[in-house]
Amino acid sequence: xxxxxxxxxxxxxxxxxxxxxxxxxxxxxxxxxxxxxxxxxxxxxxxxxxxxxxxxxxxxxxxxxxxxxxxxxxxxxxxxxxxxxxxxxxxxxxxxxxxxxxxxxxxxxxxxxxxxxxxxxxxxxxxxxxxxxxxxxxxxxxxxxxxxxxxxxxxxxxxxxxxxxxxxxxxxxxxxxxxxxxxxxxxxxxxxxxxxxxxxxxxxxxxxxxxxxxxxxxxxxxxxxxxxxxxxxxxxxxxxxxxxxxxxxxxxxxxxxxxxxxxxxxxxxxxxxxxxxxxxxxxxxxxxxxxxxxxxxxxxxxxxxxxxxxxxxxxxxxxxxxxxxxxxxxxxxxxxxxxx
Amino acid sequence: xxxxxxxxxxxxxxxxxxxxxxxxxxxxxxxxxxxxxxxxxxxxxxxxxxxxxxxxxxxxxxxxxxxxxxxxxxxxxxxxxxxxxxxxxxxxxxxxxxxxxxxxxxxxxxxxxxxxxxxxxxxxxxxxxxxxxxxxxxxxxxxxxxxxxxxxxxxxxxxxxxxxxxxxxxxxxxxxxxxxxxxxxxxxxxxxxxxxxxxxxxxxxxxxxxxxxxxxxxxxxxxxxxxxxxxxxxxxxxxxxxxxxxxxxxxxxxxxxxxxxxxxxxxxxxxxxxxxxxxxxxxxxxxxxxxxxxxxxxxxxxxxxxxxxxxxxxxxxxxxxxxxxxxxxxxxxxxxxxxx
Numbered sequence: 262x263x264x265x266x267x268x269x270x271x272x273x274x275x276x277x278x279x280x281x282x283x284x285x286x287x288x289x290x291x292x293x294x295x296x297x298x299x300x301x302x303x304x305x306x307x308x309x310x311x312x313x314x315x316x317x318x319x320x321x322x323x324x325x326x327x328x329x330x331x332x333x334x335x336x337x338x339x340x341x342x343x344x345x346x347x348x349x350x351x352x353x354x355x356x357x358x359x360x361x362x363x364x365x366x367x368x369x370x371x372x373x374x375x376x377x378x379x380x381x382x383x384x385x386x387x388x389x390x391x392x393x394x395x396x397x398x399x400x401x402x403x404x405x406x407x408x409x410x411x412x413x414x415x416x417x418x419x420x421x422x423x424x425x426x427x428x429x430x431x432x433x434x435x436x437x438x439x440x441x442x443x444x445x446x447x448x449x450x451x452x453x454x455x456x457x458x459x460x461x462x463x464x465x466x467x468x469x470x471x472x473x474x475x476x477x478x479x480x481x482x483x484x485x486x487x488x489x490x491x492x493x494x495x496x497x498x499x500x501x502x503x504x505x506x507x508x509x510x511x512x513x514x515x516x517x518x519x520x521x522x523x524x525x526x527x528x529x530x531x532x533x534x535x536x537x538x539x540x541x542x543x544x545x546x547x548x549x550x551x552x553x554x555x556x557x558x559x560x561x562x563x564x565x566x567x568x569x570x571x572x573x574x575x576x577x578x579x580x581x582x583x584x585x586x587x588x589x590x591x592x593x594x595x596x597x598x599x600x601x
Numbered sequence: 602x603x604x605x606x607x608x609x610x611x612x613x614x615x616x617x618x619x620x621x622x623x624x625x626x627x628x629x630x631x632x633x634x635x636x637x638x639x640x641x642x643x644x645x646x647x648x649x650x651x652x653x654x655x656x657x658x659x660x661x662x663x664x665x666x667x668x669x670x671x672x673x674x675x676x677x678x679x680x681x682x683x684x685x686x687x688x689x690x691x692x693x694x695x696x697x698x699x700x701x702x703x704x705x706x707x708x709x710x711x712x713x714x715x716x717x718x719x720x721x722x723x724x725x726x727x728x729x730x731x732x733x734x735x736x737x738x739x740x741x742x743x744x745x746x747x748x749x750x751x752x753x754x755x756x757x758x759x760x761x762x763x764x765x766x767x768x769x770x771x772x773x774x775x776x777x778x779x780x781x782x783x784x785x786x787x788x789x790x791x792x793x794x795x796x797x798x799x800x801x802x803x804x805x806x807x808x809x810x811x812x813x814x815x816x817x818x819x820x821x822x823x824x825x826x827x828x829x830x831x832x833x834x835x836x837x838x839x840x841x842x843x844x845x846x847x848x849x850x851x852x853x854x855x856x857x858x859x860x861x862x863x864x865x866x867x868x869x870x871x872x873x874x875x876x877x878x879x880x881x882x883x884x885x886x887x888x889x890x891x892x893x894x895x896x897x898x899x900x901x902x903x904x905x906x907x908x909x910x911x912x913x914x915x916x917x918x919x920x921x922x923x924x925x926x927x928x929x930x931x932x933x934x935x936x937x938x939x940x941x
Contacts, residue, residue, distance in 0.1 A: 413906050417757035417849040419799050419838065433797075441781045457773075458888040459759055459840065459847050461900050461914045466879035470860060470902030492906030496849040496914065498759065500799065501841050507799050509757035509836040511851075520810060539806035548798040560801050562810030566753050566832030574801045574836065 267295030268601060270592075271330045271354065273322050273345060274337030275299035276308065278426055279359055282585035283334045288313055290589060293596070300326050301337070327352035331601055334588050335359060350386035355601055357388050357588045361473075364389040364481060371484050374590045375532040376403045380487075381591070381600055388591055393583030394418050394474065394497060394506055395481040400556040400582070401510065401575045404530040405523065406486060410515030412569070413492030416478065419500045419507040420463060421547060422455060424579050429455070433501055451499070460499040472497055505547035506579045514569040523571055524561050532582070537561050545576035554581055607635030608941060610932075611670045611694065613662050613685060614677030615639035616648065618766055619699055622925035623674050628653055630929060633936070640666050641677070667692035671941055674928050675699060690726035695941055697728050697928045701813075704729040704821060711824050714930045715872040716743045720827075721931070721940055728931055733923030734758050734814065734837060734846055735821040740896040740922070741850065741915045744870040745863060746826060750855030752909070753832030756818065759840045759847040760803060761887060762795060764919050769795070773841055791839070800839040812837055845887035846919045854909040863911055864901050872922070877901050885916035894921055 270287065274280040280301070287294055297312055300322040308319040320326065322341065327333060327349040335342050335349075335358040342360040349356050363369040370380040371389045376399050381388060391399070398416060405411060422429035428450035436446045436456035446454045453460060464473035471479075479493040492513075500507075518526075528535040534555035536545045545557035556577040564570025577583060595601045610627065614620040620641070627634055637652055640662040649656040660666065662681065667673060667689040675682050675689075675698040682700040689696050703709040710720040711729045716739050721728060731739070738756060745751060762769035768790035776786045776796035786794045793800060804813035819833040832853075840847075858866075868875040874895035876885045885897035896917040904910025917923060935941045 415755045415851045415906075417836075419759070419840070437777060437797075438781045441778045452882050453886055454888055457777075457842050458886050459842060460886060461847070461849070461884050462879075462882065470879060470900065472879075494851055494904045494906040494910065494912060496757075496851075496900070496912055498847075498849065498914075500759070502797050502799060507801070507838075509801070509838065509849075511755045511834055511836075539802075539810060542792050542802065544801050546793055546798050546800060548794055560810065560836070564834045566755075566834040570834065572834060572836055 265293055267293045268331040269296040269298070269329055270294050271298040271300055271327060271333035273300045273333055273335045273341060275310065275319055276301045276305045277336055278423060278580055279336035279584045280334070282580045283336060283588060284310065284312060286581070286585050286589045290593070292589060292592060296329070298326070298330060324348040327354050330354040332357070332592055336584070346387060355384070355386055355388070355595065357390060357591050359390050359584055359588060361392065361477065363387050364391065365484065371481060372591050373399050373485055373587060374594045375400050375530070377485050377487070378594050381594055381598060384600060390584070390588045390591060391481045391485065392474065392477045393424055393579035394420060394508065395478050395485070396583050396587050397506060397556045397575055397577035398478065398508055398510060399482055399485050400532045401527065401558050401573070402512070404526040405512060405514060405518065405571070408526055409518045411491050412513040412515050413494070415494045415511040417509045418495070418497045419502070420497060421502040421504050421506055421579060422499065423504045424506065425450060430503060433503065455499060455501055457501060461496065463497040463499055502547045503551070504578055504580060505550040505576055506583060507547055508575045510573050510575055511564060512571045513567050514571060517569050518571060520561050520563045520571065523573070527558050527561070532556055533558055535559065545574060547576055550576045550578050552581070553578055554586055556582055605633055607633045608671040609636040609638070609669055610634050611638040611640055611667060611673035613640045613673055613675045613681060615650065615659055616641045616645045617676055618763060618920060619676035619924045620674070622920045623676060623928060624650065624652060626921070626925050626929045630933070632929060632932060636669070638666070638670060664688040667694050670694040672697070672932055676924070686727060695724070695726055695728070695935065697730060697931050699730050699924055699928060701732065701817065703727050704731065705824065711821060712931050713739050713825055713927060714934045715740050715870070717825050717827070718934050721934055721938060724940065730924070730928045730931060731821045731825065732814065732817045733764055733919035734760060734848065735818050735825070736923050736927050737846060737896045737915055737917035738818065738848055738850060739822055739825050740872045741867065741898050741913070742852070744866040745852060745854060745858065745911070748866055749858045751831050752853040752855050753834070755834045755851040757849045758835070758837045759842070760837060761840065761842040761844050761846055761919060763844045764846065765790060770843060773843065795839060795841055797841060801836065803837040803839055842887045843891070844918055844920060845890040845916055846923060847887055848915045850913050850915055851904060852911045853907050854911060857909050858911060860901050860903045860911065863913070867898050867901070872896055873898055875899065885914060887916055890916045890918050893918055894926055896922055
């Protein structure tokens with residue numbers, strides 16, 4: 262028996278919340294890692310991080326960091342991707358980039374493996390992984406799209422602070438403790454308190470009145486389904502939850518679909534777990550989804566207010582399927598397709 | 602000058618969160634209260650509560666509590682309304698009832714004064730005030746409905762725990778403190794933790810898969826606008842916020858309306874305050890709306906995914922406009938119309 266091929270893997274942004282989760286998921290899923298090179302800013306230089314029972318030392322991310330790597334996961338933010346991804350590709354690595362930098366580039370596949378794995382074929386060295394709020398939605402929409410077509414989607418999100426990275430998490434932790442103690446709440450990352458509050462504001466505002474986060478849900482969905490005709494109307498809201506994003510999704514399908522048929526389709530689809538038994542008070546919640554892989558779907562019900570209307574509630578861990586897990590699944594698919 | 606007429610007023614459920622707010626708002630708005638009779642369960646018998654610089658003693662709510670009263674606010678829950686409202690009406694009082702008991706009774710006006718005050722004319726002794734999530738939505742929809750008609754509404758709510766009463770508030774307080782301290786979270790009112798979590802579940806589930814809370818938003822909107830043709834698709838979600846409900850509202854109007862026109866209409870409408878300047882990070886949040894009277898509207902933007910589409914974000918204090926304030930405004934309107 263031939264020895265399994267292994268890959269030299271880099272993680273740029275290895276000390277951040279997504280980079281840390283990528284490392285964990287590579288281990289959990291036994292991705293065939295040969296070398297693992299952890300890259301981060303100078304601040305983390307020399308830091309030791311565990312992997313496969315040993316420790317790996319963090320090196321400083323730079324243009325010369327990539328020699329010999331087969332694959333680099335980028336989760337170091339948009340500016341770092343812009344600066345260093347071209348160098349990684351030039352050094353011969355394939356990059357799976359978590360930032361929004363390359364997502365809308367026509368030469369870059371934007372991939373959710375359950376939805377459009379075939380878009381990986383013929384990649385040119387960069388593959389983008391979509392925004393967290395888009396990923397879980399398109400996984401849930403995919404079986405419906407394939408079965409009966411989709412006319413229009415109205416989606417309201419309930420997004421956790423981990424989507425903002427460590428500073429968002431710190432704001433919620435600190436402000437919650439302050440509020441519980443009866444102290445004044447202090448601001449850092451968010452412009453208003455997030456503890457016991459909601460902000461209908463994620464990423465910056467565009468002249469249209471939509472936020473960039475909302476526009477991403479529109480543009481990325483069109484690109485992933487390769488279908489500009491899907492009507493998309495998103496409202497993105499930050500909520501005082503640590504992990505897992507939730508979405509109230511209203512779909513108008515092209516052809517009729519009963520809620521029972523939808524439940525069956527969704528339950529059979531890859532990456533989805535249906536939790537939908539209201540009589541037993543079973544429905545997805547972000548606390549239950551935290552740390553887990555599936556996209557959870559519940560509250561599936563017909564919407565009689567429109568022809569072929571359907572409502573459901575969709576919850577998934579934004580650090581896992583919404584970021585790190587999707588990136589590792591892309592890597593697995595590249596291996597399967599012999600594209601690495 | 603003739604002395605202003607005063608009214609003998611009762612509050613049934615005077616020690617609850619809504620009853621307490623009714624008492625405060627009667628005082629704030631200088632409603633012409635002559636006698637004030639505070640009624641509650643035996644547990645609160647003899648309790649002293651402040652009003653207009655003095656103290657009033659709580660009496661036990663019973664069938665013989667109402668002699669001599671002109672007006673009784675009921676905020677003691679559905680069972681108490683069912684048991685005691687008929688006695689109050691028989692004793693000659695007009696009842697403004699906060700519970701859902703009589704809302705869909707064709708003989709009972711269901712009133713939001715900014716929307717359908719004229720429905721009060723010819724009342725038969727009972728007036729119902731709608732569900733909190735309905736009230737703020739219909740206030741915001743009214744100017745749009747009048748100007749261009751409404752085809753369909755898709756609404757996702759973000760509802761605070763005060764809508765569940767004191768036990769909901771206690772769950773969030775206790776669980777937040779437990780979580781901050783690193784202790785296990787204990788359950789009481791809600792079936793799952795509400796601290797740092799979301800529950801897509803308000804009131805009980807119907808066979809349709811919708812909750813009663815969601816069905817109320819459909820039925821009450823139809824009754825208040827006296828228009829069954831408005832398509833309504835609600836998803837109601839409990840969020841870890843103490844006060845003020847938020848709603849992401851997507852409207853398809855019958856005739857075109859630009860976001861600028863919508864902003865103008867909403868800003869000119871009674872009961873609404875537009876907070877909508879994204880460039881200055883101005884949008885409504887529940888913390889800012891807490892303790893205030895208006896229905897706040899922001900994030901107003903056209904929805905290009907459908908003909909005549911519009912999105913906005915609507916926030917209001919569910920204990921005030923969503924309950925106590927709306928009830929007192931109904932009383933004021935009854936006085937104005939000489940219907941008391």
